[in-house]
Amino acid sequence: MKNSDKIIEFRNITKSFGDKCVLNDISFYVKKGEFLTLLGPSGCGKTTLLRLLAGFGNTDKGDILINGENITDVPPHERPVNTVFQRYALFPHLDVYENIAFGLKLQKVPTDEIDKKVRRVLKMVSMTDYEDRDVESLSGGQQQRVAIARAIVNQPKVLLLDEPLAALDLKMRKDMQIELKEMHKKLGITFIYVTHDQEEALTLSDTIVVMNEGKIQQIGTPTDIYNEPQNSFVADFIGESNILNGKMIKDELVEFVGHQFDCVDKGFGENVDVDVVVRPEDIYIMNRTEGAQLTAKVKSCTFKGVHYEMFVDTDKGYELMIQDYNAFEPDSEVGLIIRPADIQVMKKERVVNTFEGEIVDETHVKFLEETFECKPQDKFGAGDKVKVEVKFSKVELIDHPEEGMLSGEVHFLLYKGDHYHLTVETDDGDYIWVDTNDIWDKGDLVGINIAPKDIKITKCND
């Protein structure tokens, strides 16, 4: 790609607030003229990244380049970007016209030219005749239009939008989405859009950057992100999905929910554990069982407007979500078919909890800043650095945090068809992954125990 096509480049951006690392080594670039969305749950670092680009706050490490020029230390008022803020941030002491003309007046643009430009953008956001109105007398949607007009009238190279539609009602939001998309086409400038709404991101963007925990999870077009999520976080966050443990038997053959399926993925190797994603609308459901790949019993069926959403129990005891235009009665036997192209196979991010540890004595090992009892061993002496592995299913969670060896908070959970896969953040900020059949909620405080026989100690890799 030509260097001149890159309008913005983030290089190894790292940022912490206190002890909390909000952005962890973020690097990517934005192409000139594209509509790029930073998408992620709240607290994933997307707004922080946008604010760094606008110049509000400094990076701890890393550089930001606009048109190849390093602007990391340039103050906000000298950056060629303009921002549309989440809560509009219009100047309440100025009327609509003066709000929009604010930037132009600072640049000492001649009055007649300001007049022309303001009227042009007012027309663009369909707010002609509102020039003299007091901004506080406008509705939320109208204020948002003024905020957009105030930003684009300065003809920035890049327009930054921080969840601009979050405060609007659903109908208004849909209308504004269409208008934003048209505005992007008409203006031809680069838009960087921050949202937590996956549907909005899919509708608007040319490119989506999915973020979580201060890291980029995936960058791609909306279709890429939806059809080929790279990990279980993306699959779960974007749209509805069935995320299941699977095993790649060989190229183009994968086993999950106790059955083998043809698929189109290859190159994982043989008998490798993988995550499998099947979108609920990609499972074919029918009344007869002959010719089906597997059979299932309908558990529930809910009308969702355009389609029905059903939960079924498969013959091997897994739960799947299915969306179909036809309703199937609860308790009826159905046959299911999943086509090879609709099975998305992903490399597992991890197959076992791995920690760095240190031997305390023959039967004790220290990791996660806590000393655990382990099976007697004689391979290592006190003070040796070791690798500690604990299987997901061997971590025991209990209700009372104070009764566990460690305590933590359930941070993220994923239903995998027949069990939950939880991410638990310990009080020290480390993560433990747990497979369990018990039902926990996000935010639950838990105690964590690990039995001595389940702690596996091996030599450190390095």
Place this chain on the structure above:
Amino acid sequence: MKRFFAQCYIWLLLIVLYAPIVFIAVFSFTESKVLGNWTGFSTKLYANLFTGNMQGTGSLMHAIENTLLIALIAACVSTVLGTIAAIGIHNMRGKSKQAITFLNNIPMLNPDIITGVSLFLLFVFLHISQGYMTVVLAHITFCTPYVVLSVLPKLTQMNPNIYEAALDLGATPFQALRKVLIPLLKPGMISGFILAFTMSLDDFAVTFFTRGTIGLDTLSTYIYTDARKGGLTPELRPMITIMFVGILILLIIINLRKIRNAKNATE
């Protein structure tokens, strides 16, 4: 019946509160030298006050001039200082913010006499000769916290992104302050200014301790000295009445502004 007693109680309270002032106001419209002696309605004392046809006119006029000038300077300077301090406090986080807000409240609760004596000792300790300058400094000191207190709520009400929006549109930090922040804080600054002005006009104790020995008089110290020299000069009665009405009007303005702001906020 209960209502009747409640009404009586309120009226009794108001009478006790306002009787002395009403008493002086009423007797400002008579010529008698001795307070409490009604010798018929007359506006002569008012005329004397304004034509200067009374004993000690020169020093009284001088005291009034001093009072107004000191109040004006103190109110202006503390409005600037207090606004800047409020912006600083608003941008602080957590513990330090609480600590500073707490420190800001102490001088307001502190008895005037203690503020006066401690400032007096400070000036002596620093070998600053006392006079006009020290009085002004002292007044700025006790007025500033009131300005901080009236500007801070305006900052909390403000959309946190507004200042950033100005920078984003190309304003330098100073332009953003001048074109966006100050206009939005103006109502709070004006309330603070009026409050500081009345506090300064009103002050006796602090002025008394910091004016030194050069014979500087403000209205309050003048009246105090005059009253000690065998009775109040009759012309001070209309003087006091005018001051009371003036302060009353200022207070009404402050309260009306508050009501209007509250109305704007709810709309």
